[in-house]
Every structure is written in C-alpha cells, then in structure tokens.
Amino acid sequence: MEIVKVTNLKKAYGNLQAVKGISFSIKQGEIFGLLGPNGAGKTSTINMLIGLSRPSGGNIMIDGMDAIKDIKKVQRIIGVIPDENNLYGEMSGFDNLCFCASLYGIGKKERERRAMELLKQFGLTDAAKRPFRTYSKGMKRRLTIAAGLIHDPKILFLDEPTTGIDVESTRQIRDLILSLKKQGRTILMTTHYIEEAERICDRIAFIVNGEIVKVGTVAELMESVEKEYKIKLQLGSNIKELKGVREELERNFLNCKIEVLEQNSCIIVSKGPIPLSPILQMLDSQGISVFEAKAIKPSLEDVFVRITGIDVSKLEKEKVS
Amino acid sequence: METLIAFWNILKKDIKNYYLKPPNISWGIIFPLSWTLMQLIRSPGDVGIVELLPGLMAMSILFGTTSMLAVTITFEKRSKSFDRLLLAPISISILVSAKILGAILFGIVNAFVPVIFAAFLVDLRGVSWGIALVAVVLIAITSALLGLLVAVSVREVFEAQTLSNFFRFPMLFLCGLFIPIDKLPAILKPISFCLPLTYGADMLNSAIIHSSSFNILLSFAIMLLFIIVLFYLCKRNIEKKWIL
Numbered sequence: 001m002e003i004v005k006v007t008n009l010k011k012a013y014g015n016l017q018a019v020k021g022i023s024f025s026i027k028q029g030e031i032f033g034l035l036g037p038n039g040a041g042k043t044s045t046i047n048m049l050i051g052l053s054r055p056s057g058g059n060i061m062i063d064g065m066d067a068i069k070d071i072k073k074v075q076r077i078i079g080v081i082p083d084e085n086n087l088y089g090e091m092s093g094f095d096n097l098c099f100c101a102s103l104y105g106i107g108k109k110e111r112e113r114r115a116m117e118l119l120k121q122f123g124l125t126d127a128a129k130r131p132f133r134t135y136s137k138g139m140k141r142r143l144t145i146a147a148g149l150i151h152d153p154k155i156l157f158l159d160e161p162t163t164g165i166d167v168e169s170t171r172q173i174r175d176l177i178l179s180l181k182k183q184g185r186t187i188l189m190t191t192h193y194i195e196e197a198e199r200i201c202d203r204i205a206f207i208v209n210g211e212i213v214k215v216g217t218v219a220e221l222m223e224s225v226e227k228e229y230k231i232k233l234q235l236g237s238n239i240k241e242l243k244g245v246r247e248e249l250e251r252n253f254l255n256c257k258i259e260v261l262e263q264n265s266c267i268i269v270s271k272g273p274i275p276l277s278p279i280l281q282m283l284d285s286q287g288i289s290v291f292e293a294k295a296i297k298p299s300l301e302d303v304f305v306r307i308t309g310i311d312v313s314k315l316e317k318e319k320v321s
Numbered sequence: 322m323e324t325l326i327a328f329w330n331i332l333k334k335d336i337k338n339y340y341l342k343p344p345n346i347s348w349g350i351i352f353p354l355s356w357t358l359m360q361l362i363r364s365p366g367d368v369g370i371v372e373l374l375p376g377l378m379a380m381s382i383l384f385g386t387t388s389m390l391a392v393t394i395t396f397e398k399r400s401k402s403f404d405r406l407l408l409a410p411i412s413i414s415i416l417v418s419a420k421i422l423g424a425i426l427f428g429i430v431n432a433f434v435p436v437i438f439a440a441f442l443v444d445l446r447g448v449s450w451g452i453a454l455v456a457v458v459l460i461a462i463t464s465a466l467l468g469l470l471v472a473v474s475v476r477e478v479f480e481a482q483t484l485s486n487f488f489r490f491p492m493l494f495l496c497g498l499f500i501p502i503d504k505l506p507a508i509l510k511p512i513s514f515c516l517p518l519t520y521g522a523d524m525l526n527s528a529i530i531h532s533s534s535f536n537i538l539l540s541f542a543i544m545l546l547f548i549i550v551l552f553y554l555c556k557r558n559i560e561k562k563w564i565l
Binding site: 051052076080082086087104106 | 322323324326327329330331334338400401402404405406407408409410411412
C-alpha cells in the first residue's frame with residue numbers, strides 16, 4: 001500500500017528550478033532513500049512534503065490526505081528529523097522532548113513517560129537533565145531523532161541523518177533507523193552516502209539536478225545497468241613481463257578483456273560468465289601461477305556513476321565538508 | 322485542548338528561556354529606572370513624576386517588547402528551532418499568538434516598573450488604573466506585533482536591532498509624549514496620526530494626567546484596528562517568508 005504519493009512535484013526559486021516535476025511513491029513500512037549530491041533537490045523535496053515549503057506545482061498525498069491543502073492534518077502523523085540539530089541549547093534533553101511532545105497536544109504525564117522511554121531507548125538517560133548544548137554531536141543527533149519520534153508518527157522524514165557525526169554514532173543511528181522500520185514506520189531519508197543508502201534503504205531514488213533519474217531496489221538498480229562480470233586474479237608472476245599472455249588470453253576467450261592492475265594482479269572483464277577453469281589452465285601452461293581468484297560484484301556506487309554520470313569523488317568531498 | 326497545550330507550552334518555554342533570564346530582568350528594571358532619573362535630573366523643577374509616567378511607561382513597553390520579540394525570534398529562526406514550531410500541527414495564528422503573548426506580558430511588567438518607583442514618591446490615587454491598564458495592554462500588543470514584523474523581515478539578530486531602532490525612535494518622538502502633537506511641524510503631523518503609539522500614549526495621558534488629544538473610545542478603536550492589521554500582516558509575512 002502506498003502511503004506517500006508524489007506526482008509531478010515542482011519547486012522554483014525565482015528562475016532556478018530546484019525540483020523539476022518529480023514523481024515517486026513510498027510503500028507503507030519501507031525505507032525510501034533520496035540519493036544525490038548537494039544541490040540535487042533532496043532537501044527542497046522533503047521541505048515540500050513536510051510543509052516547510054510550498055510546491056510550485058504537482059501533488060503530494062500522504063496517508064490519503066492532500067499534503068498541500070491539509071498540511072496541518074498531515075503534520076500530526078509525520079515526524080521530521082532535520083539535517084541540523086535544531087533543539088533548544090539551554091533546555092535539558094528531557095525538557096526538549098517534553099516540549100516537542102507538547103506541540104502535538106500530548107498531556108504532561110504522557111509526554112514525560114514518552115520522553116523517559118525515548119531517552120532510555122536512545123541511550124541518553126544519564127544525560128537527560130543536562131542542557132542540550134553540552135551534548136556531543138552524536139548525542140545531539142540521537143536526541144534530535146528522538147524528538148522526531150516523540151508523538152509516535154507513522155511516517156518519518158530524515159534529512160541527512162548521519163552527516164557530520166563520528167563512525168560509532170553513525171553505526172548506532174543506522175541501526176536505530178532499521179529498528180524504526182521493524183516497528184512498522186515508513187521512512188523517507190535523504191543522503192549522499194551511497195553505502196548508507198545501499199545498506200539501509202529498501203528502495204532508492206537517484207536525484208540529480210532536481211530530477212529523479214532512477215528509482216528501484218538495490219537489486220533492480222544493479223540490474224538496470226549493463227551487466228559485467230569481473231574476476232580479479234592475484235598472480236605469481238608479473239603479467240607485464242610475459243609478452244603475449246594477455247593477447248593469447250583475449251584471443252582464446254573472445255568475450256574477455258584483461259585489465260592489468262599492478263605488477264601481479266589483473267582483472268578479467270566479460271559481458272557473460274567467465275570460464276575460470278580454462279583460463280587458469282592456460283595461465284598455468286604459460287608458467288603463471290594464480291594464488292587467488294576473486295569475483296568482483298558491481299557496487300551501487302558503480303551503478304550511481306553510470307546512471308547519473310556524477311563523479312563519486314564529488315560526493316566524497318561533500319561528506320567531508 | 323491539544324491546541325491549548327501547545328499554546329501554553331510555547332508561552333511557558335519562551336518565558337523560561339528568554340524573559341526570565343537575569344539580563345532581561347535587570348533590563349526590565351534598569352531601563353525604566355534610568356529613564357526616570359534622566360528626566361528628573363534634566364529638569365528637576367519643571368517636570369513632576371506623574372507627568373513623566375505616561376512617557377516612561379510607553380517607552381518601557383516599546384523598547385522591552387520590540388527588542389525581545391525581534392531578537393528571540395530571529396535567534397530561533399537562525400538556529401532553525403523555529404522550524405519545529407512551524408512543523409507542529411497548530412495554525413500560524415495560534416503560533417503567532419503564543420509567541421507574542423510572552424513579549425506582551427514582558428512589556429506589561431516593564432510598564433509597571435516606573436509606576437512602582439513612582440508610588441514611593443508621589444500620590445497616584447488620581448490615576449484611572451482601568452484605562453491605564455487597557456492602554457498598557459494595547460501598546461504592548463502593538464509593540465509585540467511590530468517586533469514580530471521586524472523579525473520576519475530580517476535574518477540576523479543585529480539586523481533586528483537596527484531595524485527596530487529605525488522605527489522606535491521616530492515613533493517615540495512623534496507620538497505626542499514629549500512634543501505635543503499640535504506643536505509638531507505640519508509635515509510631521511500626518512505621520513504622527515499613523516503611529517499606534519500616538520493613540521496608546523494618549524490613552525495613558527488621559528488615565529494618568531487627565532489630558533488627551535483624542536476621544537478615549539476613538540483611541541481604543543484605532544488601537545484595535547492597528548492590532549488586527551498588524552496581526553494579519555505578521556501572519557501573512559510568516560506564511561510568505563518562512564514557508565517558502
């Protein structure tokens with residue numbers, strides 16, 4: 001069942017078309033990822049879905065409600081975790097959660113119970129009474145996520161949930177997102193971490209320059225590009241020194257191409273399955289021993305690069321910045 | 322009931338986080354006190370404390386309320402914590418009302434600081450407290466709404482302060498508190514009639530020194546009109562500028 005349905009959604013800031021008529025839907029209980037570089041339109045899209053920005057065109061339906069006309073009704077059932085930790089620095093973790101609960105009309109006893117429960121769930125009980133500004137980055141992130149859950153929303157919107165935090169906190173937050181899915185929540189998250197999208201998301205949309213260029217599960221996205229089989233061989237000799245070996249390999253195994261990596265290793269690339277045994281026999285007959293043969297599977301990163309044409313190192317730089 | 326919980330907690334949070342902070346409490350006391358002393362030192366023989374009260378009360382409200390609201394909202398907007406309020410399932414009108422109520426209460430308390438000092442020095446039994454309270458509340462509401470208008474128009478805290486002064490000082494000198502409106506140059510009089518503080522100050526004058534330029538009911542009606550227009554403008558500007 002589709003719980004979020006976005007049709008031909010557009011957003012323009014003056015002459016700049018930030019979102020150019022995107023369409024996608026999210027099924028109940030799935031984690032849907034918007035993956036793209038900075039400025040791709042991820043945050044603009046989320047902001048339109050949660051009511052912080054008005055679309056220039058298109059439709060948004062969330063849980064059967066028109067999210068453009070009835071945004072206040074929609075806001076009751078959604079939780080938002082922004083890319084910045086925007087809680088109140090002077091207030092304690094506990095008070096922040098209670099305040100966020102009160103915005104949804106939750107009574108005092110109930111909001112205190114929920115706040116304590118979430119602080120426990122997120123490993124922040126010991127810091128409950130400390131001002132938010134004294135928290136570490138990872139703790140701040142966790143409390144910001146807890147604040148988005150305080151009213152028990154059906155759908156969660158996470159904007160760059162792990163940007164700018166340490167490895168351990170990133171791991172905790174990723175586990176936490178997966179546990180939220182297990183609780184039956186629907187999650188839309190934006191990220192520019194390819195491995196995060198691959199690990200967490202059920203389906204991913206590649207968004208570039210305000211357009212969704214591809215949507216699918218990781219498996220579907222992998223299949224969508226031309227399939228290549230790759231086997232990396234670790235050799236006992238320097239293949240560059242053995243003249244004619246490479247040519248003979250390519251002559252005998254017509255579909256295969258040999259890419260020499262270093263002195264003692266090469267990659268065999270083919271459009272079809274690679275006949276490993278005859279290749280090994282041929283190399284053996286040439287006096288080249290093979291110590292290791294390893295299949296190399298294409299990564300989501302390869303798929304992303306092929307579909308979007310974006311240099312992944314650009315995304316890597318964004319992670320650092 | 323749910324809306325009331327949200328409303329009350331936004332108000333409570335603002336009072337606790339901003340208005341009850343020691344610097345603001347001291348501002349609320351020191352500012353009106355220093356104005357009082359300044360006026361007395363400047364003209365000890367000519368001006369009585371009672372005559373000074375309407376001006377001091379109006380100034381205390383105007384400066385306290387506009388500063389606090391413009392600064393706190395700009396600060397919340399910069400830190401993006403204001404987005405939390407915009408994402409809450411409450412209407413913009415409720416949100417605006419909750420945000421300005423803290424500033425209004427702060428303004429009202431500020432207004433009565435000079436009154437408390439004056440009560441020790443002069444007889445205030447002749448003051449019409451009912452009218453004075455209504456005037457104080459109306460000035461506080463219009464000032465808070467002006468502060469909110471400023472907050473919506475700027476991005477940085479220092480810009481909020483600069484823009485606030487841009488209208489606060491002219492308003493103070495043109496509202497008839499220090500220079501009677503009939504003594505203002507002809508070119509400035511129309512401006513004076515367009516300022517909410519002119520009518521609020523006139524109500525205060527009427528309540529405290531029993532002298533006024535306008536009918537008190539007319540001033541009351543005009544102040545209400547200002548409140549409605551300013552509230553509408555604030556709501557419209559928030560929707561337009563903050564929900565992009």
